[in-house]
Amino acid sequence: MTSASLADHSPTPRLSIDVVIYDGVDELDVVGPLEVFRRAAGRGASLRAALVTRTPQPTVLGAHGIGMLADAVFEPGRADVVVVPGGGWAARAATGAWAQARQGDWPALLRAAASTTGLLAGVCTGTMLLARAGLIGTRRATTHHAVLTELAATGATVLTDRVVDDGDLVTCGGVTSGIDLALWLVEREFGGSLADDVAAGMAHTRTRPTTAD
Secondary structure (H helix, E strand, O other): OEOOOOOOOOOOOOEEEEEEOOOOOOHHHHHHHHHHHHHHHHOOOOEEEEEEEOOOOOOEEOOOOOEEOOOEEOOOOOOOEEEEOOOOOOOOOOOOHHHHHHHOHHHHHHHHHHOOOOEEEEOOOHHHHHHHOOOOOOOEEOOOHHHHHHHHHOOOEEOOOOEEEOOOEEEEOOOOHHHHHHHHHHHHHHOHHHHHHHHHHOOOOOOOOOOOO
């Protein structure tokens, strides 16, 4: 069971991040970015990173059977950054991102949040949820390699980079690339030194967007 107590390090954190979770989500899509954010907070970054569900749910069961505890129910406009993980899309799994897209509730909530959230981030096939919500359009984006053609069919300008920064939309490829996405968001907000320090602590060799300075 993955516990998710809030990582607040100031009463009013400068950056508030919500990481969406739902049954069938890929665990590493969630925990990779979350660990980056929590480590950054532990090193003094003024941020809060929380796991959020659509409705009250005691336990979220990931794609590989790991249970996760949510911090809160998602509220559009509550966070500066909303991170949307994926899972189960290519397999058309009964639970996961594909099932959530077909159900329609998460896409509707993400549309509602788009006008008040500073940045949307898609991890792996979480990008497809954003696309199905109509939040990518023709913008530059990427997703898991198995569904790049599907992303292109939505009208997106598809890149195969590990992380794609398109301003207030940041997306990444499959699974472990969520760590790089999160490190890039930390660098954008708090500087490269902190992001490099977090990466070193995780024994992770970073990949930045190719458009980054």
